[in-house]
Amino acid sequence: MNLDIVVYGDVRLYHLLMAALILLIAVLIAKGLVIHLRRSLKDKVEKHQLEDIVKVVWYGIIGIAVLTVFPILGVHPAGLLAAGGITGIVIGFASRSVVSNLISGLFLMIERPIKIGDAVNIDGTAGVVEDIHIFSTVLRAIDGLYVRIPNDKVFTGKLTNYVANVARRFEYVIGIRYCDDADKAIEIIKNLIDEHPLTLKNPASQVFVDNLGDSTVNILVKIWAPTTEWYGVKRELLWKIKNALEKEGIQFPFPQRELWFNNELRSREIKAE
């Protein structure tokens, strides 16, 4: 087989084969290194840090290989710059959303408002961050669905990171009867919060009568818990509070209204007759 055939310009068939071989070797080296890094660093660094390292290594090796291959294929970086001009503008307009996502992806990696494994809400979509690519961010929605969000939406849209801080607060409103002892109810609730190991000692929980409702005296309960545990604590404690209060004879009334009549009811008059 004649490898000296001219394909285009000064580039011959063996140049193409050499370029393909270099790219193949680069991919193999990158894959091997990535596998090695994943195995050796799995227990030593956090998942999101590991993914960052892997991406830098992968794109670094592939990038170097591509730059090495360009001159072999007759493409020179200096020439590319010179050939910018009109072509660049046309390509720029055609691919502005791609570039926008790319730039947003780079800014996301620098600013780091989210990382892999975080529970987030991005423009109304709640889920866990599965991966942050250069052009898009992948979420596992709370119902298990795969959601891919372009990075410019992540960067410019409203983003809530539920686990960025180590602790968070949640609240209950407990409505008890007017005839019940609110101080006793507060004491019972405080004891339950104190006994629970996953409610935080500091910041201290707050339990107080917040307002006098139409049918109930409303006790507001504000509890701090580690961010990773708050939802489980919230689910567990409310039922415990309900049971503990009922055990002490404190009840939760249904909505009720007391009516007063200016005149005695007519039924009484009828009875009297």
Added chain:
Amino acid sequence: MFDYYDVPLGIAKEGISLSVEREGEVLLYWRESVDEKVEKNLPASTGKILINPIEPVNKPKELTSYLLIEFERTLVVEPGATQKIYAKYPLEIGVFISRNENFKILDIFTLMKQKFTLYGDPSSGVICKYWSSAVYSSLPSVNPIQEGVVELSITNTSTEWVEVTKAVFNAYGMKMYYSEDMVAMKANMKIMKGKIAETDFFDSPLETGMKKSLELYTVRKVAITTTKFVMEAGI
């Protein structure tokens, strides 16, 4: 209670029932304490069982590697002075299986109340295991399967008087020693300018003859970056 044991074994002490019994081709590990029951099958080749105190940051869940001890009485330390105090901390007990000096954690339990707290603010602080302790000027007596003693040397290197209300420790640096009647560790708190303090541990027993505990973080071969803790959010 803290020692190496051959299998089979049976221990019943202060509400803890623990046994390893042969059941056919396998060994059955069983432990019951404080409303908690654990049963595990162990390989018949299991060598020895080691029971010793471990870093008290694992129960009820591994949320942190920091322990915060709040002092019931504030300590006032003068500039340039070193003050030695004793405080208590809750014990967690680790049960390890071993073979040819290769250890694996099998079970962790505690008899003490568990609580967490936040040191610092929610955005930059850390979750810590919480314990409140009186401050002692001499070695307090403790129940050796419930509480340990930390000997804390507080050195004020700043030029101001400081009040110390708490100490935060990094469990990665804990070096615990035990004897028949005490579990103890020695720690150091260096107070610097700006009411910042650094805590660390000494790897030496409080009394001669004490045995060194096998640390959980050593067994787990966790990559440790630092064994110190810098208290930047108040002391």
